[in-house]
Amino acid sequence: MSWLDLGALDDIPARGARKVKTAMGCVAVFRTADDAIFAIADRCPHKGGPLSEGIVHGHGVTCPLHNWVISLETGEAQGADSGRVPTYKARVEDGRVLLEMAAFQRAEVA
Numbered sequence: 564m565s566w567l568d569l570g571a572l573d574d575i576p577a578r579g580a581r582k583v584k585t586a587m588g589c590v591a592v593f594r595t596a597d598d599a600i601f602a603i604a605d606r607c608p609h610k611g612g613p614l615s616e617g618i619v620h621g622h623g624v625t626c627p628l629h630n631w632v633i634s635l636e637t638g639e640a641q642g643a644d645s646g647r648v649p650t651y652k653a654r655v656e657d658g659r660v661l662l663e664m665a666a667f668q669r670a671e672v673a
Contacts, residue, residue, distance in 0.1 A: 564665060565664040567583075568661055569661065575594040575660065580615040589606070590662070591613075592653035592662065595622055598655070600639060602650065602651040603648050604648040607633065608633075609646060612627055614626060615634070619635075651663060
């Protein structure tokens with residue numbers, strides 16, 4: 564497996580995010596208050612709002628445009644809303660945030 568080093572965990576504020584540009588579009592990489600790392604597409608399934616600019620709470624993010632809540636674990640919209648965003652594998656190793664590149668490499672080949 565190929566992993567992309569995105570930088571130090573401390574470069575992402577607790578309950579914050581960073582946007583990563585890929586060939587498939589932007590990915591939002593989130594750090595929760597308990598230092599868990601999640602990566603999802605940076606586009607709300609409702610109206611395409613930038614999830615990386617949303618409010619992180621627990622293991623969810625609220626879209627800044629229309630308050631849809633998206634699970635960082637599953638990418639599913641929560642509550643009465645329906646929709647889903649793609650999720651990607653991310654991890655922390657030796658204090659560095661890593662994003663698995665397999666999903667992006669497959670897209671470039673297709």
